[in-house]
Structure formats: structure tokens, C-alpha cells
Amino acid sequence: MSQPPLLQxxxxxxxxxxxxxxxxxxxxxxxxxxxxxxxxxxxxSGSGKSVAAKAIIGLLSDPGVTIDGRILLNEENxxxxxxxxxxxxxxxxxxxxxxxxxTSLNPTMRVGxxxxxxxxxxxxxxxxxxxxxxIQLLQEVGLSxxxxxxxxxxxxxxxxxxxxxxIAIALACTPKLLIADEPTTxxxxxxxxxxxxxxxxxxxxxxxxxxxxTHDLGIVAxxxxxxxxxxxGMIVExxxxxxxxxxxxxxxxxxxxxxIPRVDKEESDLTPIPGAPPHLLDLPAGCPFTxxxxxxxxxxxxxxPALFVIKPFxxxxxxxxxxxx
Numbered sequence: 001m002s003q004p005p006l007l008q009x010x011x012x013x014x015x016x017x018x019x020x021x022x023x024x025x026x027x028x029x030x031x032x033x034x035x036x037x038x039x040x041x042x043x044x045s046g047s048g049k050s051v052a053a054k055a056i057i058g059l060l061s062d063p064g065v066t067i068d069g070r071i072l073l074n075e076e077n078x079x080x081x082x083x084x085x086x087x088x089x090x091x092x093x094x095x096x097x098x099x100x101x102x103t104s105l106n107p108t109m110r111v112g113x114x115x116x117x118x119x120x121x122x123x124x125x126x127x128x129x130x131x132x133x134x135i136q137l138l139q140e141v142g143l144s145x146x147x148x149x150x151x152x153x154x155x156x157x158x159x160x161x162x163x164x165x166x167i168a169i170a171l172a173c174t175p176k177l178l179i180a181d182e183p184t185t186x187x188x189x190x191x192x193x194x195x196x197x198x199x200x201x202x203x204x205x206x207x208x209x210x211x212x213x214t215h216d217l218g219i220v221a222x223x224x225x226x227x228x229x230x231x232x233g234m235i236v237e238x239x240x241x242x243x244x245x246x247x248x249x250x251x252x253x254x255x256x257x258x259x260i261p262r263v264d265k266e267e268s269d270l271t272p273i274p275g276a277p278p279h280l281l282d283l284p285a286g287c288p289f290t291x292x293x294x295x296x297x298x299x300x301x302x303x304x305p306a307l308f309v310i311k312p313f314x315x316x317x318x319x320x321x322x323x324x325x
Contacts, residue, residue, distance in 0.1 A: 006074065014067050018281065026234075038226075097180040177208070229252065259273060286299070300319060305318055
């Protein structure tokens with residue numbers, strides 16, 4: 001990339017203090033997102049993807065949480081910002097869509113008022129101007145009769161409508177980076193496709209970068225440029241969407257793809273990954289995928305692999321791909 005990254009995450013570590021010891025949710029995670037780029041972080045529940053996203057936007061301020069590393073937005077380290085400074089960044093430079101719109105939206109406030117709150121926090125405009133902007137946003141995210149939706153409460157809307165409202169709130173101040181954490185969870189496939197297409201259209205219009213957090217590799221193909229695969233709190237593979245789908249190198253990525261239903265495969269051809277992810281309180285010293293890996297070697301349980309370069313823009317953390325000196 002010829003231009004500097006919009007977001008640079010460098011050796012990010014996040015651990016939670018528990019009565020059983022530190023829980024290592026994110027371990028030495030590094031990646032970059034460039035202006036106008038869409039990047040997906042995929043992995044099973046507990047892989048650390050959502051924790052990484054919340055660390056980026058500054059939502060892990062509990063005293064029981066330890067965060068190390070650097071998170072640079074336009075070359076400014078967000079981990080050095082105060083909560084007051086982060087409040088100016090959230091919603092303005094970084095927007096976030098959460099996965100459960102029913103719990104993310106205030107059930108006692110009309111939809112329009114919740115959008116107006118974000119606009120008023122970051123922009124100096126009259127009520128009339130702000131209301132026009134809010135109604136325009138509701139129209140842009142694909143809601144019919146936006147004036148009516150402006151006056152409704154969340155419980156009066158369907159799940160897909162509520163998710164569109166969350167997108168409108170996240171886009172209220174035209175952020176440079178949109179973090180979407182499982183934005184289509186619990187929605188049927190038709191609504192999923194509509195919402196992802198709407199996000200993509202708005203991205204092109206605003207020249208915005210997107211960080212998509214998902215467990216579903218199936219929704220990534222038409223949405224993203226690059227994919228980061230996480231497992232056991234660490235990155236195990238990163239590559240372009242095309243390379244991930246057509247030539248994955250990490251056994252975990254291969255397992256994820258083999259377990260996705262496809263139109264050219266019979267249901268009986270699906271191969272689930274055996275076993276379960278490791279407990280984050282008891283991670284192995286080596287590769288966290290060892291217990292489930294069909295290619296595990298003697299060194300895998302005790303020696304953690306680095307991200308080895310497979311080819312330009314593709315890396316995999318697997319000893320199978322270490323090039324001999």
C-alpha cells in the first residue's frame with residue numbers, strides 16, 4: 001500500500017483478571033487497515049475477535065482488564081487517550097455497530113432521538129438541521145418511510161429495521177472507520193444480504209474503512225478485501241479474500257472452509273472441525289490449534305509459530321510453512 005494505514009494495531013494484548021488467574025483473550029495481534037479498505041476478522045466464539053474490536057474503540061476500561069501494545073488511528077495511539085478524549089473519537093472518527101440491536105438501542109427512547117444524540121454530541125447544528133440529517137440517514141440505510149421510523153420506539157421495528165437504525169447511528173458523523181461486530185446475527189439470509197449491500201454502498205459513498213467481525217466466512221466474500229483469521233486469541237492466517245477462499249494455508253482456515261455449506265457440495269460433504277477451542281485460562285505454550293489439528297507435529301504443543309510469509313500479503317502461523325534457512 002502506498003498510503004499510510006488509517007488504523008495500525010501493533011502487538012495488542014488483552015487479558016482479564018479472574019479468580020483462576022489471567023485470561024488471555026488477545027495475544028500479540030498486529031494488523032493494519034488502509035483508507036477505504038474492508039477487512040474481516042473471522043473465528044469461532046472465544047477467538048478474541050470482539051475483544052480486539054472493543055479494545056480499538058476503547059470499551060475495555062474496567063480495572064480488571066490489562067491492555068498492552070499500540071492502537072494507532074492516523075498515527076495517534078488510542079491507548080494513551082483519556083476517556084474524555086475517546087468520547088470525542090467514538091462516533092466521530094470511529095463508528096461501531098453492535099451485534100444485538102435490541103440491547104444496544106435504548107427501549108425507552110424514540111429512534112430519532114437516539115440518532116440526534118450522536119449528531120448533537122459531535123456537530124453544532126440546529127434541531128431542524130439535525131432532524132433532517134437523521135431522516136436522511138434512515139433513508140440511506142434502506143428504511144422505508146423514514147419520517148415515521150424517526151418517531152417510533154425500537155420495539156415497534158423488526159430485527160432488520162433495528163439493525164439498520166444501529167447503522168444509521170454509527171454513520172451519523174461520517175466516521176473514517178466503521179467497526180461492525182456480527183452485524184447480521186439472528187437475521188435471515190435475505191435481510192443479511194440487504195444490510196451488507198447497504199453497508200458496502202455507504203462505504204463507497206463516504207470512502208470509509210470497515211472492520212467486520214464475524215464467525216461466518218460465508219458473508220465475507222462479497223464484502224471484504226482482506227481476511228484475518230483468529231484462533232485462541234492470536235492471528236493464525238491473514239490474506240486477501242481470494243487467497244483465503246482458494247488457497248488457505250493454515251489447517252484451521254481449511255477446517256472453517258470445509259464446514260461451510262456450498263451450492264456445489266452435498267450436505268454430507270461438510271466436514272466439521274473435531275473437538276473444541278482451548279480454554280483461554282489454559283492455553284498451550286505452542287500452537288493453540290494443536291489438539292484439533294490433523295497435521296500436528298511433535299513441536300506444535302510446546303513451540304508457538306510466528307506468522308510465516310507464504311507469499312506477498314499472505315501469512316500463516318503454522319510450522320508446516322516455515323521455510324528452511
